[in-house]
Amino acid sequence: xxxxxxxxxxxxxxxxxxxxxxxxxxxxxxxxxxxxxxxxxxxxxxxxxxxxxxxxxxxxxxxxxxxxxxxxxxxxxxxxxxxxxxxxxxxxxxxxxxxxxxxxxxxxxxxxxxxx
Amino acid sequence: xxxxxxxxxxxxxxxxxxxxxxxxxxxxxxxxxxxxxxxxxxxxxxxxxxxxxxxxxxxxxxxxxxxxxxxxxxxxxxxxxxxxxxxxxxxxxxxxxxxxxxxxxxxxxxx
Numbered sequence: 698x699x700x701x702x703x704x705x706x707x708x709x710x711x712x713x714x715x716x717x718x719x720x721x722x723x724x725x726x727x728x729x730x731x732x733x734x735x736x737x738x739x740x741x742x743x744x745x746x747x748x749x750x751x752x753x754x755x756x757x758x759x760x761x762x763x764x765x766x767x768x769x770x771x772x773x774x775x776x777x778x779x780x781x782x783x784x785x786x787x788x789x790x791x792x793x794x795x796x797x798x799x800x801x802x803x804x805x806x807x808x809x810x811x812x813x
Numbered sequence: 814x815x816x817x818x819x820x821x822x823x824x825x826x827x828x829x830x831x832x833x834x835x836x837x838x839x840x841x842x843x844x845x846x847x848x849x850x851x852x853x854x855x856x857x858x859x860x861x862x863x864x865x866x867x868x869x870x871x872x873x874x875x876x877x878x879x880x881x882x883x884x885x886x887x888x889x890x891x892x893x894x895x896x897x898x899x900x901x902x903x904x905x906x907x908x909x910x911x912x913x914x915x916x917x918x919x920x921x922x923x924x
Contacts, residue, residue, distance in 0.1 A: 732914070739915055739916035741914075787856050789856070801849070801859040804856030806854065807855075
Protein backbone atom coordinates (compact mmCIF):
# COMPACT_ATOMS: atom_id res chain seq x y z
CA UNK A 698 0.00 0.00 0.00
CA UNK A 699 1.51 3.30 -1.11
CA UNK A 700 2.23 5.88 1.56
CA UNK A 701 1.57 9.59 1.54
CA UNK A 702 3.14 11.09 -1.58
CA UNK A 703 4.25 14.70 -1.73
CA UNK A 704 5.50 16.44 -4.83
CA UNK A 705 7.85 17.99 -5.55
CA UNK A 706 10.46 16.94 -2.95
CA UNK A 707 12.53 20.07 -3.37
CA UNK A 708 11.66 23.50 -4.69
CA UNK A 709 13.55 26.77 -5.02
CA UNK A 710 11.54 29.93 -5.61
CA UNK A 711 12.21 33.64 -5.67
CA UNK A 712 10.65 36.15 -3.31
CA UNK A 713 7.31 37.35 -4.60
CA UNK A 714 6.57 34.22 -6.60
CA UNK A 715 3.85 31.74 -5.75
CA UNK A 716 4.09 28.01 -5.28
CA UNK A 717 1.74 25.03 -5.26
CA UNK A 718 2.55 21.85 -3.36
CA UNK A 719 0.75 18.58 -3.89
CA UNK A 720 -0.17 15.72 -1.58
CA UNK A 721 -1.70 12.34 -2.37
CA UNK A 722 -2.93 10.60 0.79
CA UNK A 723 -2.95 6.89 1.46
CA UNK A 724 -5.72 5.19 -0.48
CA UNK A 725 -8.92 5.31 1.55
CA UNK A 726 -7.76 8.16 3.76
CA UNK A 727 -10.08 11.14 3.56
CA UNK A 728 -8.44 13.49 6.05
CA UNK A 729 -5.42 15.52 5.00
CA UNK A 730 -3.50 17.98 7.13
CA UNK A 731 -0.59 20.25 6.33
CA UNK A 732 2.21 21.29 8.67
CA UNK A 733 5.17 23.63 8.32
CA UNK A 734 8.41 22.63 9.98
CA UNK A 735 11.12 25.19 10.67
CA UNK A 736 14.12 24.92 13.00
CA UNK A 737 13.14 25.72 16.58
CA UNK A 738 9.42 25.99 15.80
CA UNK A 739 8.49 22.35 15.55
CA UNK A 740 5.53 21.45 13.39
CA UNK A 741 3.16 24.35 12.93
CA UNK A 742 -0.35 23.44 11.84
CA UNK A 743 -1.53 24.98 8.55
CA UNK A 744 -4.83 23.36 7.56
CA UNK A 745 -6.92 20.25 7.89
CA UNK A 746 -9.26 19.01 5.16
CA UNK A 747 -11.89 16.31 5.26
CA UNK A 748 -14.21 15.45 2.38
CA UNK A 749 -13.15 18.55 0.44
CA UNK A 750 -13.99 20.84 3.38
CA UNK A 751 -11.52 22.79 5.47
CA UNK A 752 -12.11 21.73 9.09
CA UNK A 753 -9.38 23.67 10.81
CA UNK A 754 -6.97 26.42 9.94
CA UNK A 755 -3.81 27.45 11.76
CA UNK A 756 -2.48 30.92 12.44
CA UNK A 757 -0.92 31.63 9.09
CA UNK A 758 -1.51 34.68 6.86
CA UNK A 759 -3.97 34.58 3.99
CA UNK A 760 -1.09 34.02 1.56
CA UNK A 761 -1.32 30.37 2.59
CA UNK A 762 -4.29 28.54 1.14
CA UNK A 763 -5.26 25.01 0.36
CA UNK A 764 -7.89 22.77 -1.09
CA UNK A 765 -8.88 19.15 -1.28
CA UNK A 766 -10.26 17.37 -4.29
CA UNK A 767 -12.95 14.70 -4.52
CA UNK A 768 -10.28 11.98 -4.69
CA UNK A 769 -8.87 13.30 -1.35
CA UNK A 770 -5.73 14.65 -2.99
CA UNK A 771 -4.79 18.03 -1.59
CA UNK A 772 -2.84 21.06 -2.69
CA UNK A 773 -1.53 24.00 -0.77
CA UNK A 774 -0.61 27.30 -2.32
CA UNK A 775 1.60 30.08 -1.01
CA UNK A 776 1.43 33.40 -2.82
CA UNK A 777 3.86 36.32 -2.69
CA UNK A 778 6.60 34.20 -1.18
CA UNK A 779 8.78 35.62 1.55
CA UNK A 780 12.21 34.47 2.73
CA UNK A 781 10.63 33.30 5.99
CA UNK A 782 8.46 30.82 4.11
CA UNK A 783 11.50 28.63 3.57
CA UNK A 784 10.64 25.43 5.40
CA UNK A 785 9.78 21.78 5.14
CA UNK A 786 6.08 21.41 4.33
CA UNK A 787 4.61 18.15 5.51
CA UNK A 788 1.36 16.57 4.51
CA UNK A 789 -0.29 13.94 6.67
CA UNK A 790 -3.30 11.71 6.08
CA UNK A 791 -5.68 9.71 8.18
CA UNK A 792 -8.94 7.83 7.71
CA UNK A 793 -10.83 10.73 9.22
CA UNK A 794 -10.43 13.61 11.67
CA UNK A 795 -11.33 11.59 14.77
CA UNK A 796 -8.89 8.83 13.85
CA UNK A 797 -6.28 11.48 13.12
CA UNK A 798 -6.65 13.11 16.51
CA UNK A 799 -6.71 9.86 18.43
CA UNK A 800 -4.31 7.62 16.57
CA UNK A 801 -2.14 10.03 14.69
CA UNK A 802 -1.39 10.65 11.08
CA UNK A 803 0.80 9.08 8.46
CA UNK A 804 3.17 11.71 7.17
CA UNK A 805 4.71 12.14 3.77
CA UNK A 806 8.40 12.92 3.36
CA UNK A 807 7.67 16.59 2.80
CA UNK A 808 8.50 19.28 0.28
CA UNK A 809 11.57 21.34 1.09
CA UNK A 810 10.85 24.88 -0.08
CA UNK A 811 13.67 27.37 -0.31
CA UNK A 812 12.86 31.01 -1.04
CA UNK A 813 15.76 33.10 -2.29
CA UNK B 814 0.78 30.30 22.45
CA UNK B 815 2.71 27.04 22.63
CA UNK B 816 0.27 24.57 24.14
CA UNK B 817 2.70 21.67 23.89
CA UNK B 818 6.23 22.31 25.06
CA UNK B 819 9.43 20.34 24.82
CA UNK B 820 11.88 22.39 26.83
CA UNK B 821 14.98 20.38 25.96
CA UNK B 822 16.01 20.98 22.36
CA UNK B 823 18.64 18.25 22.57
CA UNK B 824 19.62 15.21 24.62
CA UNK B 825 22.72 13.05 24.47
CA UNK B 826 22.75 9.52 25.91
CA UNK B 827 25.16 6.63 25.82
CA UNK B 828 24.20 3.45 24.02
CA UNK B 829 22.51 0.98 26.36
CA UNK B 830 21.38 3.65 28.82
CA UNK B 831 17.90 5.07 29.28
CA UNK B 832 16.73 8.06 27.26
CA UNK B 833 14.02 10.19 28.86
CA UNK B 834 12.29 12.79 26.72
CA UNK B 835 9.90 15.19 28.38
CA UNK B 836 6.86 17.12 27.25
CA UNK B 837 4.54 19.55 29.03
CA UNK B 838 1.14 20.77 27.94
CA UNK B 839 -1.18 23.52 29.04
CA UNK B 840 -4.56 22.62 27.53
CA UNK B 841 -6.58 20.51 29.95
CA UNK B 842 -8.87 19.50 27.06
CA UNK B 843 -6.17 17.32 25.52
CA UNK B 844 -7.09 13.65 25.89
CA UNK B 845 -4.72 11.84 23.54
CA UNK B 846 -0.97 12.17 23.46
CA UNK B 847 1.40 10.81 20.85
CA UNK B 848 5.12 10.63 20.18
CA UNK B 849 6.63 10.82 16.73
CA UNK B 850 10.18 10.20 15.59
CA UNK B 851 11.71 12.07 12.67
CA UNK B 852 14.88 11.36 10.73
CA UNK B 853 16.38 14.03 8.45
CA UNK B 854 14.75 14.26 5.01
CA UNK B 855 11.85 12.04 6.11
CA UNK B 856 8.41 12.76 7.49
CA UNK B 857 7.67 12.04 11.17
CA UNK B 858 6.66 8.47 11.96
CA UNK B 859 4.26 7.49 14.71
CA UNK B 860 5.93 5.84 17.68
CA UNK B 861 3.54 5.40 20.58
CA UNK B 862 0.44 7.02 22.05
CA UNK B 863 -1.44 7.19 25.31
CA UNK B 864 -5.00 8.06 26.23
CA UNK B 865 -5.72 10.34 29.17
CA UNK B 866 -7.48 7.48 30.95
CA UNK B 867 -4.14 5.72 31.32
CA UNK B 868 -0.90 6.71 33.00
CA UNK B 869 1.43 4.33 31.20
CA UNK B 870 1.70 2.62 27.84
CA UNK B 871 4.51 0.31 26.82
CA UNK B 872 5.64 -0.97 23.44
CA UNK B 873 8.91 -2.85 23.40
CA UNK B 874 11.74 -0.53 24.35
CA UNK B 875 9.41 2.48 24.40
CA UNK B 876 7.25 3.51 27.35
CA UNK B 877 5.18 6.66 27.65
CA UNK B 878 4.15 7.97 31.05
CA UNK B 879 1.37 10.50 31.59
CA UNK B 880 0.96 12.65 34.70
CA UNK B 881 -2.32 14.48 34.19
CA UNK B 882 -2.16 16.51 37.38
CA UNK B 883 1.20 17.90 36.32
CA UNK B 884 0.22 18.08 32.64
CA UNK B 885 3.40 16.24 31.84
CA UNK B 886 4.32 13.25 29.75
CA UNK B 887 7.57 11.51 29.12
CA UNK B 888 8.96 8.95 26.71
CA UNK B 889 11.44 6.40 28.03
CA UNK B 890 13.64 4.44 25.66
CA UNK B 891 15.44 1.49 27.23
CA UNK B 892 18.01 0.45 26.17
CA UNK B 893 18.92 3.31 23.83
CA UNK B 894 20.43 2.35 20.50
CA UNK B 895 22.34 4.44 17.93
CA UNK B 896 19.44 4.02 15.50
CA UNK B 897 17.24 5.90 17.97
CA UNK B 898 19.12 9.10 17.17
CA UNK B 899 16.45 11.36 15.69
CA UNK B 900 14.20 14.28 16.53
CA UNK B 901 11.30 13.29 18.79
CA UNK B 902 8.06 15.28 18.74
CA UNK B 903 5.29 14.96 21.26
CA UNK B 904 1.78 15.83 20.13
CA UNK B 905 -1.60 16.19 21.77
CA UNK B 906 -5.22 16.39 20.73
CA UNK B 907 -8.58 16.90 22.36
CA UNK B 908 -12.20 16.60 21.33
CA UNK B 909 -11.33 15.01 18.01
CA UNK B 910 -9.50 18.11 16.92
CA UNK B 911 -6.18 18.58 15.21
CA UNK B 912 -2.87 17.41 16.60
CA UNK B 913 -0.76 20.09 18.27
CA UNK B 914 2.95 19.36 18.19
CA UNK B 915 5.82 20.39 20.42
CA UNK B 916 9.04 21.88 19.07
CA UNK B 917 10.96 18.61 19.20
CA UNK B 918 13.96 17.18 21.04
CA UNK B 919 17.04 16.03 19.13
CA UNK B 920 18.19 12.74 20.68
CA UNK B 921 21.75 11.60 20.03
CA UNK B 922 22.72 8.13 21.19
CA UNK B 923 26.46 7.81 21.37
CA UNK B 924 28.52 4.65 21.14
